[in-house]
Amino acid sequence: xxxxxxxRITAAFEQELAxxxxxxxxRAESVRxxxxxxxxxxSQRQPWAxxxxxxxxxxxxxxxxxxxxxxxIHKAGPAPGTSPPSATPTPSPSRISxxxxxxxxxxxxxxxxxxxxxxxxxxxxxxxxxxxGVLGGQPPAGAxxxxxxxxxxxxxxxxxxxxxQGRRLATLPCAGKDNSATFSADVQLLCxxxxxxxxxxxxMRLETDVPGQAPRIVASxxxxxxxxxxxxxxxxxxxxxxxxxxxxxxxxxxxxLWVFRLSxxxxxxxxxxxxxxxxxxxxxxxxxxxxxxxxxxxxVSTTTxxxxxxxxxxxxxxxxxAHGFSSNNSLLVGQTAQTTLAALVDWRSxxxxxxxxxxxxxxxxVRADPTGNRVAIGLGFVGGSDQADxxxxxxDGSAVLMPAHTWPVLQY
Amino acid sequence: xxxxxxxxxxxxxxxxxxxxxxxxxxxGPLIEPAYKLAVVMLRDSQEAQDAVxxxxxxxxxxxxxLRPDSPMRPWFLAILANHCRTVRRTRWWSVVKVPSIxxxxxxxxxxxxSDLDLNRALGKLSATDRAALFLFFSLDVPLxxxxxxxxxxxxxxxxxxxRAVVKLRLNMVEVAG
Numbered sequence: 001x002x003x004x005x006x007x008r009i010t011a012a013f014e015q016e017l018a019x020x021x022x023x024x025x026x027r028a029e030s031v032r033x034x035x036x037x038x039x040x041x042x043s044q045r046q047p048w049a050x051x052x053x054x055x056x057x058x059x060x061x062x063x064x065x066x067x068x069x070x071x072x073i074h075k076a077g078p079a080p081g082t083s084p085p086s087a088t089p090t091p092s093p094s095r096i097s098x099x100x101x102x103x104x105x106x107x108x109x110x111x112x113x114x115x116x117x118x119x120x121x122x123x124x125x126x127x128x129x130x131x132x133g134v135l136g137g138q139p140p141a142g143a144x145x146x147x148x149x150x151x152x153x154x155x156x157x158x159x160x161x162x163x164x165q166g167r168r169l170a171t172l173p174c175a176g177k178d179n180s181a182t183f184s185a186d187v188q189l190l191c192x193x194x195x196x197x198x199x200x201x202x203x204m205r206l207e208t209d210v211p212g213q214a215p216r217i218v219a220s221x222x223x224x225x226x227x228x229x230x231x232x233x234x235x236x237x238x239x240x241x242x243x244x245x246x247x248x249x250x251x252x253x254x255x256x257l258w259v260f261r262l263s264x265x266x267x268x269x270x271x272x273x274x275x276x277x278x279x280x281x282x283x284x285x286x287x288x289x290x291x292x293x294x295x296x297x298x299x300v301s302t303t304t305x306x307x308x309x310x311x312x313x314x315x316x317x318x319x320x321x322a323h324g325f326s327s328n329n330s331l332l333v334g335q336t337a338q339t340t341l342a343a344l345v346d347w348r349s350x351x352x353x354x355x356x357x358x359x360x361x362x363x364x365x366v367r368a369d370p371t372g373n374r375v376a377i378g379l380g381f382v383g384g385s386d387q388a389d390x391x392x393x394x395x396d397g398s399a400v401l402m403p404a405h406t407w408p409v410l411q412y
Numbered sequence: 413x414x415x416x417x418x419x420x421x422x423x424x425x426x427x428x429x430x431x432x433x434x435x436x437x438x439x440g441p442l443i444e445p446a447y448k449l450a451v452v453m454l455r456d457s458q459e460a461q462d463a464v465x466x467x468x469x470x471x472x473x474x475x476x477x478l479r480p481d482s483p484m485r486p487w488f489l490a491i492l493a494n495h496c497r498t499v500r501r502t503r504w505w506s507v508v509k510v511p512s513i514x515x516x517x518x519x520x521x522x523x524x525x526s527d528l529d530l531n532r533a534l535g536k537l538s539a540t541d542r543a544a545l546f547l548f549f550s551l552d553v554p555l556x557x558x559x560x561x562x563x564x565x566x567x568x569x570x571x572x573x574x575r576a577v578v579k580l581r582l583n584m585v586e587v588a589g
Contacts, residue, residue, distance in 0.1 A: 008530060009530075013550045022444055
């Protein structure tokens with residue numbers, strides 16, 4: 001081996017590496033993430049370790065009180081956040097009335113878009129409910145809204161993307177298939193999981209659409225399409241470079257879930273929930289998922305909150321089916337089987353912040369305020385798509401009850 | 413016997429006790445070579461970043477398994493190389509990526525044919541061969557340490573480097589150049 005050969009090999013590697021410079025923040029981020037993740041693990045393990053020690057001591061000291069020792073282990077076991085929500089619902093507020101005036105065009109904050117049963121016009125309301133009105137521009141009559149962006153600045157009706165002023169921005173590349181589209185957190189993309197052809201056996205693709213441009217295929221071949229299944233995109237965020245796709249079988253339980261790197265299509269993690277399936281929801285940034293799995297009795301589920309990337313367990317909630325996170329990922333909306341409550345809980349502490357008695361038709365979906373920490377929670381369907389009760393709930397537990405038969409597009 | 417604060421052994425002991433600054437002092441200087449090794453093995457910047465983060469996490473959690481008198485670099489890079497091999501093994505079925513189109517800027521106008529040949533030949537080597545060459549030639553890692561990182565014997569490391577050089581057909585390139 002001559003020095004010239006060594007130099008040429010070194011130069012060839014340097015040329016390759018010049019195309020992939022190291023991000024300056026990688027060192028700090030890697031070290032911080034490593035330490036943080038371990039602390040998360042330790043915080044989960046510690047209560048169990050304490051419970052184990054307590055149990056062993058109890059067995060050693062009072063050998064004859066085996067049942068008592070078991071009881072103490074049982075009591076020491078659950079980590080914070082495992083209590084089921086309280087059975088007492090929060091008192092329901094009076095319904096608010098919304099303005100029939102034109103929604104102010106100067107309002108720039110995030111809004112919840114909605115229709116009222118029997119009307120065709122689109123309305124908007126600010127998340128603190130202080131500003132509401134009818135949108136200045138409206139989609140054609142009969143073109144119902146099928147999706148709204150997280151901030152409400154855009155919506156889709158009849159395969160057309162509109163802005164809040166009713167200006168037509170673009171026709172979706174795949175018009176008519178927009179029901180499964182999810183706006184990215186930054187509103188710039190529509191993320192969809194679509195089969196190559198709508199025939200059972202076709203390969204699934206994860207694609208992103210920018211209105212007015214050809215779709216970009218992020219990943220292909222990660223699943224085989226079944227025409228009795230749906231493939232919702234649970235999260236799509238350019239900033240965190242994550243997308244999460246689930247396959248829902250004939251029911252609404254997820255059979256499988258994929259965590260993707262949005263920029264490259266690389267699969268970071270796959271979860272197989274088996275034949276029983278699981279209710280799964282994800283944070284908008286794709287960093288955390290909540291999995292609700294039946295525990296013996298099929299009516300009662302335990303929810304486990306995990307890091308999406310590696311499955312590290314962050315918390316559990318017993319008798320709770322999770323449906324959606326708040327935008328800062330700290331709060332979880334869900335329902336209980338035993339009490340038919342819908343509830344908003346701080347999943348780390350298990351503290352219940354708000355709850356409501358269920359309505360006929362049950363739980364109807366959730367949408368998170370993208371900049372604050374409020375959530376819109378729908379309860380009860382009356383005659384198909386008319387939402388019976390929609391609450392906008394703040395993290396302090398205060399709630400606003402929208403007019404009857406309010407119909408926003410919620411994530412079910 | 414105690415360790416001297418500030419030495420690698422002292423830092424390992426402190427990091428094992430949960431000292432984040434000590435862990436940063438130990439691992440920080442290894443992030444760049446680790447990232448480069450990951451790019452060489454995975455040929456994907458994003459996956460390389462993931463690999464480095466995963467390696468940091470494993471290093472932090474497995475630190476109690478590292479003896480204070482053991483050198484940090486081969487241990488850390490061995491975790492990384494092992495992770496990269498796992499990623500490569502699972503990659504073929506997991507996703508079909510849209511092929512990236514390589515532009516002319518990849519090969520500067522002044523590049524000569526022999527350099528193009530070398531780049532192509534380097535691209536055809538296995539990840540482990542590329543890792544062996546990169547560690548030995550670019551990072552100047554001794555063969556004994558290359559062996560520890562790639563979890564092979566020193567003789568196998570020497571043989572792997574030699575065979576990789578032969579595969580690059582450098583002798584022929586030398587003549588052509």
